[in-house]
Amino acid sequence: MLWLLVGIIIGGGAIWLIAKTRIVWYQYVLGILGVALLLFTLQNYLGFLAEMEGHAAGFSLLIMGLPGLVLALLAVVLPRLLNQRKSNNAD
Amino acid sequence: MPENLTRRQFIKALGLTGAGVTLASAAPALAAVSGDTRPGDVPYRYWWVKNVDQPTTEIDWAQMKRYSEWRTTRGSLKEYRGAEKDASYLNLQKENLLKFETEQRPGYTTKDFALKEAVGSGRPPFLFMGPQTASTPEERGVPRYEGSPEENARIVRVALRHMGAGTVGFVHLEPETTRKLVYDQEPSPGKKSNVFENIDIGYEDDQKRVIPEKAKYAIVFSVQMSQETMRYGPTQLGSLTTTLTYTRMWLILTQLHEFLRSMGYQSFGTSAVNGLGIYPAFAVLAGLGEMSRLNRVITPEYGPNARFTVLLTDLPLAPTKPIDFGVMRFCRDCKTCAEFCPSGALSMDRDPSWEVKGPWNNPGHKAYFEDSVKCRNYWNTCGTNCGICFAVCPYAANDEASLHNIVKGTIATTPLLNSLLVSADRQAFPATMGEPMKDPESWWRNENLAECGIDSRAGGRNI
Incomplete structure (x- = not known):
C-alpha cells in the first residue's frame, strides 16, 4: 500500500510538473535519477528499520538519500539558475 | 507555461506516472528470487547463487580419514589445554558468571539467564533411530510410500x-x-562406533x-538462528540464540525420524550434539552454503546464522549440488570476523590452507582453520559461547533492505569491490572489540519481536 501511495504521489507530481512547467532534457535525467535514488533510499531505510538496524538506516539516508535529494533538487533549481544567468548576461 | 494539458503532454505524464508506480513497487522486488527449481537445486534461491559441480572448498578425499567427534574441543578440551589450565578456566567461567549476574551486567542479568535456561528446555532425547512411536504403513495395513528420488x-x-527447517539439501554417501x-x-x-554393514535393518x-x-x-537441513539476538553476543542473550536453535533443531530432527518411519523407511541420526557427522561439510556438499574464514558455513539465506544437521x-x-556465491573469494579480502575475534582464534591469512591448527581440525580439505582452544578459552572468560564472529560477519544480515542483495549479488559476480564493500559494512554496522553490537537492554524493551527471532520467509522464498 505504501508503495502504491508513493507511486501515485510521484506520478501526480510528474503530471503537475509537466503541466505547469517546461521541462528540458537534463531535468528528466536528473529528476529520474534523483527520484530513483530517493525511492531506493526509502526502501532501504524502512528495510533497515524492519531489521532493527537503526544505525544502518541512518547511514543509508546519508550515503544514498542525500545524493538523491541533491539530484532531485538540481532538477528543479538548475533551470532557474540558468535562466537567471541568461537574464543577467542579457542585461 | 502551458495553461492546459495537451494530449501529448498528458500521454507523457501518464507514462511517467506509470514509471513512478512501477519503480516504487519494484523496489522491494529487487530482492526477487531466481525462479523455478532446476534439477539439483535447493529451490527458491537468489539469482546470484550458482550451482557448481565441485564445492568452493578444495577436498583431498584420499587424505581425508573418518574423524571422531570427541576429538574436537567439545570432547577433548581438557587434553588440549592440560588438566590444570582446564580446571582454572572452568573456575574462571563460574566466577565470572556469578560476578556478571550479581552486577546485573546488561546481557547477563537474571532475566537473560532465565530466558537462556528456558529456551534450552523441552528438548526431546537424542535417539539413533528416533523415538519409533509413529505408526508404520505396515501397521496401518497399507503399502509403504513409493516415489521417484526427485519426488x-x-x-x-x-x-x-513445515516442521520449521530452513533450507534442505541431499547428499549420497559413497564409501x-x-x-x-x-x-x-x-x-x-x-x-560408540558408527559402522556401515550390508544388512537390511539398522540397529x-x-x-x-x-x-x-x-x-x-x-x-541435510539448516535451522535458522535469530539474526537479532546474535548481535548481543558475547552475553547470555547472544548465547541463547544457539540454545533456542538447537532446541528447535532437535525437535525437527525427531519429527523427521517419525515422518520417514511413517512413510515406511528407516532413518539414522545423531545421538548427541553434532554427533553423526561433520555437518558443515555435508551442508557444503548439499549446496546449503560455502565454507568461510569463520571455518563455519555461510549460507545465501541466513549468512552464518544457521545450524545444520544430517539424517x-x-x-x-x-x-x-554445491553452490558458489563468492564467499570464499570474499573472505580473502574481508577479515572482519578475525579482526574482531577477542581471542585471536580465527585465521588472518589471506588464503585458506591445507595445514590444520591442531587435532581438533580434520585434515583433507583446504580451509581457514581456527585455533579452537583459544576460542574455547575466551568462551570460559566471557562465560558464554561468544558469537562475535557470527555477529560481525557482513553476511549476517536479514534481507529486508534490498541493498543486502545488491551487495551479495555484486560479491558473487566480481571480487573487485570487496574491499569497498567491507569498509561500507563496517560503517553501517559498527562493532567494538569484545562488546555486543547492540545494548542488550534495548532488546528487552521491544515487544514486537519476530517469533523465535527469525523471519521464516528470509532468503527470497515465496512461501
Missing part, C-alpha cells in the same frame, strides 16, 4: 519446511568420499551403531 526429495523438503564425513565414533562419553548395541549400506541418502535414510533422494 521424494520434494516431499521431504516440504515436510521439513571412498562422502561416507568419510560420518564420524568414526560418536561423542564422549559413549564413543544399535553397547559398542556400535550399525547403519545399513542402503541408507546412503543423507538429508541418513534408505528413502531414495535426488542429490543437490
Whole structure:
C-alpha cells in the first residue's frame, strides 16, 4: 500500500510538473535519477528499520538519500539558475 | 507555461506516472528470487547463487580419514589445554558468571539467564533411530510410500519446511568420499562406533551403531538462528540464540525420524550434539552454503546464522549440488570476523590452507582453520559461547533492505569491490572489540519481536 501511495504521489507530481512547467532534457535525467535514488533510499531505510538496524538506516539516508535529494533538487533549481544567468548576461 | 494539458503532454505524464508506480513497487522486488527449481537445486534461491559441480572448498578425499567427534574441543578440551589450565578456566567461567549476574551486567542479568535456561528446555532425547512411536504403513495395513528420488526429495523438503527447517539439501554417501564425513565414533562419553554393514535393518548395541549400506541418502537441513539476538553476543542473550536453535533443531530432527518411519523407511541420526557427522561439510556438499574464514558455513539465506544437521535414510533422494556465491573469494579480502575475534582464534591469512591448527581440525580439505582452544578459552572468560564472529560477519544480515542483495549479488559476480564493500559494512554496522553490537537492554524493551527471532520467509522464498 505504501508503495502504491508513493507511486501515485510521484506520478501526480510528474503530471503537475509537466503541466505547469517546461521541462528540458537534463531535468528528466536528473529528476529520474534523483527520484530513483530517493525511492531506493526509502526502501532501504524502512528495510533497515524492519531489521532493527537503526544505525544502518541512518547511514543509508546519508550515503544514498542525500545524493538523491541533491539530484532531485538540481532538477528543479538548475533551470532557474540558468535562466537567471541568461537574464543577467542579457542585461 | 502551458495553461492546459495537451494530449501529448498528458500521454507523457501518464507514462511517467506509470514509471513512478512501477519503480516504487519494484523496489522491494529487487530482492526477487531466481525462479523455478532446476534439477539439483535447493529451490527458491537468489539469482546470484550458482550451482557448481565441485564445492568452493578444495577436498583431498584420499587424505581425508573418518574423524571422531570427541576429538574436537567439545570432547577433548581438557587434553588440549592440560588438566590444570582446564580446571582454572572452568573456575574462571563460574566466577565470572556469578560476578556478571550479581552486577546485573546488561546481557547477563537474571532475566537473560532465565530466558537462556528456558529456551534450552523441552528438548526431546537424542535417539539413533528416533523415538519409533509413529505408526508404520505396515501397521496401518497399507503399502509403504513409493516415489521417484526427485519426488521424494520434494516431499521431504516440504515436510521439513513445515516442521520449521530452513533450507534442505541431499547428499549420497559413497564409501571412498562422502561416507568419510560420518564420524568414526560418536561423542564422549559413549564413543560408540558408527559402522556401515550390508544388512537390511539398522540397529544399535553397547559398542556400535550399525547403519545399513542402503541408507546412503543423507538429508541435510539448516535451522535458522535469530539474526537479532546474535548481535548481543558475547552475553547470555547472544548465547541463547544457539540454545533456542538447537532446541528447535532437535525437535525437527525427531519429527523427521517419525515422518520417514511413517512413510515406511528407516532413518539414522545423531545421538548427541553434532554427533553423526561433520555437518558443515555435508551442508557444503548439499549446496546449503560455502565454507568461510569463520571455518563455519555461510549460507545465501541466513549468512552464518544457521545450524545444520544430517539424517541418513534408505528413502531414495535426488542429490543437490554445491553452490558458489563468492564467499570464499570474499573472505580473502574481508577479515572482519578475525579482526574482531577477542581471542585471536580465527585465521588472518589471506588464503585458506591445507595445514590444520591442531587435532581438533580434520585434515583433507583446504580451509581457514581456527585455533579452537583459544576460542574455547575466551568462551570460559566471557562465560558464554561468544558469537562475535557470527555477529560481525557482513553476511549476517536479514534481507529486508534490498541493498543486502545488491551487495551479495555484486560479491558473487566480481571480487573487485570487496574491499569497498567491507569498509561500507563496517560503517553501517559498527562493532567494538569484545562488546555486543547492540545494548542488550534495548532488546528487552521491544515487544514486537519476530517469533523465535527469525523471519521464516528470509532468503527470497515465496512461501
